[in-house]
Amino acid sequence: NAGVTQTPKFQVLKTGQSMTLQCAQDMNHEYMSWYRQDPGMGLRLIHYSVGAGITDQGEVPNGYNVSRSTTEDFPLRLLSAAPSQTSVYFCASSTQGNTEAFFGQGTRLTVV
Amino acid sequence: DQQVKQNSPSLSVQEGRISILNCDYTNSMFDYFLWYKKYPAEGPTFLISISSIKDKNEDGRFTVFLNKSAKHLSLHIVPSQPGDSAVYFCAACNTDKLIFGTGTRLQVFP
Numbered sequence: 633n634a635g636v637t638q639t640p641k642f643q644v645l646k647t648g649q650s651m652t653l654q655c656a657q658d659m660n661h662e663y664m665s666w667y668r669q670d671p672g673m674g675l676r677l678i679h680y681s682v683g684a685g686i687t688d689q690g691e692v693p694n695g696y697n698v699s700r701s702t703t704e705d706f707p708l709r710l711l712s713a714a715p716s717q718t719s720v721y722f723c724a725s726s727t728q729g730n731t732e733a734f735f736g737q738g739t740r741l742t743v744v
Numbered sequence: 745d746q747q748v749k750q751n752s753p754s755l756s757v758q759e760g761r762i763s764i765l766n767c768d769y770t771n772s773m774f775d776y777f778l779w780y781k782k783y784p785a786e787g788p789t790f791l792i793s794i795s796s797i798k799d800k801n802e803d804g805r806f807t808v809f810l811n812k813s814a815k816h817l818s819l820h821i822v823p824s825q826p827g828d829s830a831v832y833f834c835a836a837c838n839t840d841k842l843i844f845g846t847g848t849r850l851q852v853f854p
Contacts, residue, residue, distance in 0.1 A: 636787070663840065665842065667844070672753075672846060673846060674748075674750070674833060674844050674845050674846035674847050675788070675833060675835075675844035675847075676844070677841060677842065677843060677844075680840065680841065680842075682840050688840075690841065691843070722787055722788070724787075724842075728840075729837055729839065729840030729841065729842060730775065730776035730837040730840075730842070732778070732790040732793065733778075733790065733842060734790075735787030735788045735789070736787050737785075737786060737787050738785075738786075738787055
């Protein structure tokens with residue numbers, strides 16, 4: 633029972649570097665989303681997708697890109713990392729936007 | 745602008761007593777509300793939800809109350825147990841966007 637799998641679990645980047653955070657789910661969920669968690673800010677929605685080929689912006693999309701070529705995968709790309717992107721990132725999936733979402737274990741990203 | 749607010753960053757309750765966690769929202773278009781629980785170094789896990797057409801939903805020790813006119817929901821945990829110690833997030837759904845609050849850290853002490 634894999635559920636939602638995020639890789640890597642930890643990552644340190646230098647300012648200006650790019651990277652992709654991977655997210656995969658095996659529950660055949662149509663809806664997937666990315667959040668970042670920062671102290672005192674809760675979980676903020678970065679981008680979300682309601683199905684393969686469809687993505688949309690959340691509350692804090694700047695500096696991030698997403699694509700959804702398959703139902704299973706929803707990678708998050710940081711184009712040019714900045715210290716302000718230091719955070720814990722969570723990927724989630726659900727059957728619909730207003731149903732129980734299943735979260736991955738998170739990726740702790742530090743940008744120096 | 746925070747659409748979902750949890751104004752109490754922390755709450756401390758004695759084991760066996762009631763824990764009440766509060767959440768306020770500003771967007772009247774939200775039609776579904778959820779509570780999640782999060783332990784350190786883990787992803788959030790779903791706890792309980794409520795549709796905007798209801799004002800109460802129970803699941804075992806957990807009850808969620810919704811007051812639409814006040815744009816307020818609350819989570820009651822009775823009786824509280826030490827294993828309930830975690831961060832609790834409320835979340836609200838508008839079309840396909842699930843928006844979370846800032847979280848309340850609950851500590852249940854013996």
